[in-house]
Every structure is written in structure tokens, then in C-alpha cells.
Amino acid sequence: MNSAIQPSADWEIGSLKLSMEVVCSMAVNSLRQRIGRAVLTLLTITTATAFMMYLLTMPRSTDPVDIQSWRLMMILSLVVSGAGVLNTMLMSVTQRYREIGTMKCLGALDSFILYSVLLEAAILGLVGAFAGAVAGLIISILLALADHGGEVFQAMEIANLPGKLVFVFLVGMALTTLGALFPAFIASKMPPMDAMRGEK
Amino acid sequence: MDDTVEYTVMTRDVVKVYRMGDTEVRALDGVDVTIRTGEYISIMGPSGSGKTTLFNAIGGLMKPTSGNVFIDEIDVAQLDANELAWLRCRKIGYIFQSYNIVKVMTALENVTLPMLFGGVPPDEAQDRAVEILTRVGLGDRILHTPKELSGGQQQRVAIARAFANQPAIILADEPTANLDIHTGEEIIELMKEMNRERGVTVICSTHDHKMLDISDRIVWMRDGKVQKIANRADVDIEINTMKEKH
Structure with a gap:
């Protein structure tokens, strides 16, 4: 048989554009549909940030020993909340490897996976870090009020409070987004079949 | 004979080697x-x-160790990540043994996914998804989530999703393996209908002998090699002789 073999159709490979609109709607949808997990993640972020905020704003004595132990507490709080948030984000992404693999089979771009996971984390970080910073401040004020009564705001160095609020908020957000960045990056680069099997 | 054979997929000397510890698996x-x-x-x-x-x-979905896979004129191995995504999105529809329906999404949302990735405006994607879900017999279940659907229904969603972007090729990996015989037959029938209606090339890996009945050709594989390729008609004879021998 000397039949010629030729391709059936003539077409050119195209390229896909990333639609931020679809990324946004997908991230919001995903949060809504997994609201239980989202609340749990929020709780972790909020508590961690609140703890940090409380430590940062509580009235401190000037005793060098106290300052030393406060610093230690501060570092510990960063490590503990950092690890907590990171772990939560890691879990929520790794649980979705299969879904991510499926989406890649359907034509999702690597950047689509990356951005939609990051956006989800950023939304959680925004809400959680804000709520945490405010909650931490309120707790701090209430506790200081009990100790210092009317002089509470002198004791807490009121002029520095807005700065601290912003700082803690940013740290909380950064931790959340960074926590998602690593697994999101891994997931977005994974070959679809491996992702679907849930392998790394 | 010098008819021209028009192909959609052509593989040439494709080799895939996996390393498992010290041993190589071809x-x-x-x-x-x-x-x-x-x-x-x-x-x-x-x-x-x-x-x-x-x-x-x-x-x-993976790069061969050596050899070429052509989809029409395109050598798949030469494509970068974005081009591969385009190919998966527009030219190929996948159907899996375990359905792989996105759990947190409704049937409708699952079917719109590939269209959204492909840049179809959301409203149009939705209309087309409703249409194709109706075609596969799920018109009254478009807002159900996988939890509320049986295995056969989930596989129907997967078929609708695979056909959503009007692909040239459907790749189905043991689509009936997780289904009971009756439901499996329905799924096979549906895939054959879609194949006829839309002129889509269907490549289906299977253990299921019922699948042979509707195939145009059958490829037998063993130890990473093609053992033989047969036309449907010839297989009939073979099965009959096998039966006679017994």
C-alpha cells in the first residue's frame, strides 16, 4: 500500500490570554463554595494577627529584663503565626492538586492557576489580617484599661498606634500570600497528570 | 492503492522511559x-x-522521552506551556475513568470552565453549556453538584465538558471502568453518537469488550508496544473463531 498520509486539517496553534475577570470570579466562587474552609483559614489568620497586634501595642515596662522577654515573645509570635498561616495555606492548596490538574487538562494556563490561588489567599489575608489587627488592638486597649485606667493611651503610646496597625496588617497579609505562593507555584508548574494523581 | 489517508493523530517511534530506582521501565x-x-x-x-x-x-499531558506525536501538522513535543494549554483547551477533550468533575462546582459551571479558559464570553459559555448538557440528557440537572449526581451522570457531565469547545479529538481513559454494565453501555452509546454527530475523532483506552462493537479500529498494546491494529470487521471473525475454539 503506498497511500499518502497527510494531516486532515490545516490550522495554526493559537495562544490563550489570561482573563483577570475569570480569575477574579473563580477565586471568589471558590471561596464561596468552600466557605467552611475559608472561615477556618480566616480564623487562623485573625488569631495570629491579633496576637501579634496585642504584643506590639500592650503597655510595656522599661525594665530591661521585661523588654528582653517581650522581644522573645514577639519573635515567637511571628514564628508561630507564620507557621500556622503557612501551614493552613499549604493544606488548602495541596488538597486541591487534583482539581488543579483537571483544570490544566481543560486548558487553564499556569498563570491562571497561580493568580487565582494567590488572589484567594490575598482576599483571605485582607479580611483576616484587618480583623486580626483591629481585634488585637481592642483586646490590648481593654486589658490596658484595666491596668492603667484613664492613662491608658499614654501607656500605649497612642501616636504610634496607627503605624503599628498598618504594620501588623501588612505582615498578616504578607504571611498569608507568601504561604500560598509556594504551593501555588508548585501546583501551577506541575504536569496535569501528576497533579491529578496528587503527586508532587 | 493510493488513496490519501487523512490523519488527526500520528505518533512516530514514541518512547517513554520511567526511572524507578535503579531500573528503567519502558x-x-x-x-x-x-x-x-x-x-x-x-x-x-x-x-x-x-x-x-x-x-x-x-x-x-507528558513529554515522551523520544519520538514525535503529531496532532495534524503540529508536533506536540515542540510546544511551550502556553501552546500546550491552548491545544488542551481547543483541540482535545478529556474524559477520565474517575470523571474528575470539579467537586465544588455545579454541572453547568464544570461545562463552562473550558470555554471560559478558551476566552468565550461568560454569557455565551453558559448558553452553550446548557445546550450541550441537554444534549447529553442532563437538561434537568444543570445546577446539581457532583454529590447530587450518580456516577453515570457525572460521566455525562464530563462528556459534555469534553465536547464544550468543539475539539477535534476526544481522549477517553477507561471511561466506563467505574460504572456498572448498563450505565457503561449508555456512556459508550453516547460517546459513539457524539462521535458520529460531530465528526470528532475518539480515542478510547478500555478493558471493556463492549467498546469493541462500536469502534472503527482497535489497537492492542502489550509491554509498551503496539501488538496489532485491526479493523472492526476483522475482529468479529477473530472473536468468532475464538468462540469456536472454546
Whole structure:
């Protein structure tokens, strides 16, 4: 048989554009549909940030020993909340490897996976870090009020409070987004079949 | 004979080697197949024969160690990540043994996904999804989530999703393996209908002998090699002689 073999159709490979609109709607949808997990993640972020905020704003004595132990507490709080948030984000992404693999089979771009996971984390970080910073401040004020009564705001160095609020908020957000960045990056680069099997 | 054979998929000496510790496993060991446009082809073979690896190579889901896979004129191995995504999105529809429906999404949302990735405006994607879900017999279940659907219904969603972007090729990896016989037959029938209606090339790996009945050709694989390729008509004779021998 000397039949010629030729391709059936003539077409050119195209390229896909990333639609931020679809990324946004997908991230919001995903949060809504997994609201239980989202609340749990929020709780972790909020508590961690609140703890940090409380430590940062509580009235401190000037005793060098106290300052030393406060610093230690501060570092510990960063490590503990950092690890907590990171772990939560890691879990929520790794649980979705299969879904991510499926989406890649359907034509999702690597950047689509990356951005939609990051956006989800950023939304959680925004809400959680804000709520945490405010909650931490309120707790701090209430506790200081009990100790210092009317002089509470002198004791807490009121002029520095807005700065601290912003700082803690940013740290909380950064931790959340960074926590998602690593697994999101891994997931977005994974070959679809491996992702679907849930392998790394 | 010098008719022209129009192919959609052609593989040339495709080899895939996996390393497992110190041993090399040749999952594919020089596979040459030419798959004609619009045909329904079944890939049969025992587990570990390389069916799924071949399926993945054709679908651009993994890179072969050597050899070429052509989809029409395009050599899949030469494509970058974005081009592969485009190919998966627009040219190929995938159907899996375990359905792989996104759990947190409704049937409708699952079917709109590939269209949204492909840049179809959301409203149009939705209309088309409703239309195709109705075609596969799920018109009254478009807002159900996988939890509320049976295995057969989930596989129907997967079929609707695979056909959503009007692909040239459907790759189905053991689509009936998790279904009971009756539901499996319905799914096979549906895939054949879609194949006829839309002229889509269907490549289906399977253990299911019922699948042979509707295939145009059957590829047998063993140890990473193509053992033989047969036309549907010839297989009938073979099965009959097998029966006679028994």
C-alpha cells in the first residue's frame, strides 16, 4: 500500500490570554463554595494577627529584663503565626492538586492557576489580617484599661498606634500570600497528570 | 492503492522511559500509530501495557522521552506551556475513568470552565453549556453538584465538558471502568453518537469488550508496544473463531 498520509486539517496553534475577570470570579466562587474552609483559614489568620497586634501595642515596662522577654515573645509570635498561616495555606492548596490538574487538562494556563490561588489567599489575608489587627488592638486597649485606667493611651503610646496597625496588617497579609505562593507555584508548574494523581 | 489517508493523530517511534530506582521501565517502546480523522479507535491491553502513557503522550499531558506525536501538522513535543494549554483547551477533550468533575462546582459551571479558559464570553459559555448538557440528557440537572449526581451522570457531565469547545479529538481513559454494565453501555452509546454527530475523532483506552462493537479500529498494546491494529470487521471473525475454539 503506498497511500499518502497527510494531516486532515490545516490550522495554526493559537495562544490563550489570561482573563483577570475569570480569575477574579473563580477565586471568589471558590471561596464561596468552600466557605467552611475559608472561615477556618480566616480564623487562623485573625488569631495570629491579633496576637501579634496585642504584643506590639500592650503597655510595656522599661525594665530591661521585661523588654528582653517581650522581644522573645514577639519573635515567637511571628514564628508561630507564620507557621500556622503557612501551614493552613499549604493544606488548602495541596488538597486541591487534583482539581488543579483537571483544570490544566481543560486548558487553564499556569498563570491562571497561580493568580487565582494567590488572589484567594490575598482576599483571605485582607479580611483576616484587618480583623486580626483591629481585634488585637481592642483586646490590648481593654486589658490596658484595666491596668492603667484613664492613662491608658499614654501607656500605649497612642501616636504610634496607627503605624503599628498598618504594620501588623501588612505582615498578616504578607504571611498569608507568601504561604500560598509556594504551593501555588508548585501546583501551577506541575504536569496535569501528576497533579491529578496528587503527586508532587 | 493510493488513496490519501487523512490523519488527526500520528505518533512516530514514541518512547517513554520511567526511572524507578535503579531500573528503567519502558512504558512506551517505539509506538507508531496513525489515527484517521473522525474514527473511533479503542486502545486495548492489560494494565501496565502503556495505554495510559500513550493516552497522555497524545494528549500533551507528558513529554515522551523520544519520538514525535503529531496532532495534524503540529508536533506536540515542540510546544511551550502556553501552546500546550491552548491545544488542551481547543483541540482535545478529556474524559477520565474517575470523571474528575470539579467537586465544588455545579454541572453547568464544570461545562463552562473550558470555554471560559478558551476566552468565550461568560454569557455565551453558559448558553452553550446548557445546550450541550441537554444534549447529553442532563437538561434537568444543570445546577446539581457532583454529590447530587450518580456516577453515570457525572460521566455525562464530563462528556459534555469534553465536547464544550468543539475539539477535534476526544481522549477517553477507561471511561466506563467505574460504572456498572448498563450505565457503561449508555456512556459508550453516547460517546459513539457524539462521535458520529460531530465528526470528532475518539480515542478510547478500555478493558471493556463492549467498546469493541462500536469502534472503527482497535489497537492492542502489550509491554509498551503496539501488538496489532485491526479493523472492526476483522475482529468479529477473530472473536468468532475464538468462540469456536472454546
